[in-house]
Amino acid sequence: MLANSSYPPLLSRIYSVWYRHMRVYSSNLWSNGLPPFLEPLIFLAGIGLGLGKYVPSFGSVPYVVFLGMGMPITTAMMTASFECTFGTFINIEFKKVYDGMLAAPISVNDLIIGEIMWAGTKGLFFASAVLVVAAPLGIIPLPGGLITPLIGFVTGVMFASLALVVTSYVKTISFYNFYFTGFLSPMFFLSGVVFPESELPGPLRYVAHVLPLTHPVRLSRALCLGQLRPELLFDVLYITLFTALAGYIALKRLRRRLID
Numbered sequence: 001m002l003a004n005s006s007y008p009p010l011l012s013r014i015y016s017v018w019y020r021h022m023r024v025y026s027s028n029l030w031s032n033g034l035p036p037f038l039e040p041l042i043f044l045a046g047i048g049l050g051l052g053k054y055v056p057s058f059g060s061v062p063y064v065v066f067l068g069m070g071m072p073i074t075t076a077m078m079t080a081s082f083e084c085t086f087g088t089f090i091n092i093e094f095k096k097v098y099d100g101m102l103a104a105p106i107s108v109n110d111l112i113i114g115e116i117m118w119a120g121t122k123g124l125f126f127a128s129a130v131l132v133v134a135a136p137l138g139i140i141p142l143p144g145g146l147i148t149p150l151i152g153f154v155t156g157v158m159f160a161s162l163a164l165v166v167t168s169y170v171k172t173i174s175f176y177n178f179y180f181t182g183f184l185s186p187m188f189f190l191s192g193v194v195f196p197e198s199e200l201p202g203p204l205r206y207v208a209h210v211l212p213l214t215h216p217v218r219l220s221r222a223l224c225l226g227q228l229r230p231e232l233l234f235d236v237l238y239i240t241l242f243t244a245l246a247g248y249i250a251l252k253r254l255r256r257r258l259i260d
Helices: 010-026 030-031 035-052 063-092 097-101 110-135 146-167 172-192 202-210 215-225 234-258
Strands: none
Touching: 010 030, 010 110, 010 146, 030 035, 035 063, 035 097, 035 110, 063 097, 063 110, 063 146, 063 172, 097 202, 110 146, 110 234, 146 172, 146 215, 172 202, 215 234
16 A cells, blocks of 8 residues: 555545445436435325324424425435445445455545445435425425435434444344344334424433434424524534544444454
């Protein structure tokens, strides 16, 4: 590997990782890009419109709108989580993609940060797809809803960092079932996406405040409805600190795994 002094600039190295993933993803753009526009229609039709007949509204907000405002965030979460669990594991263990990438003048840190940025970009794209589908139907309020793709990016970065921490421990790909079934799926229901956190029993309400999905969902819903309040600063702080800590652990552990 080249000496650090001969490396390209930091942003160029990170961009090269991001660009490589973008080229691979866009080479099958039709099959990769169409599902994000179809999935929210299926989900909203099955859950939002169906369940909405029995739960007409939460306060002044129709249930399908309540659900729709959280969907860009959950979509970003799942997209980034799949990218940096199964996708990263396959690249490390089976395709050996990172072996070739590390032969170029980039460091492990550049590689991991580039992975996180790419997962965040996919979160932005998938959140934008939900917005494009839901906003014309009145399911995501505008103009506040226009900020949801940006929150989708931040959510993607946060969950990509967490997923890479999980990947740093996983030795067999089937162990990801515990992460998705045992953590992400319950969190979907406990983080204020399907019903308000205030409706949870007392102990679970405290659990919801600790879960990472709760905070971007709360931000998204508040911005969509124009209900800005000081408590949202806590959500911003939580997302920032959680992402920084998870990213640091991921960098430290994956550096050891990739070099060894």
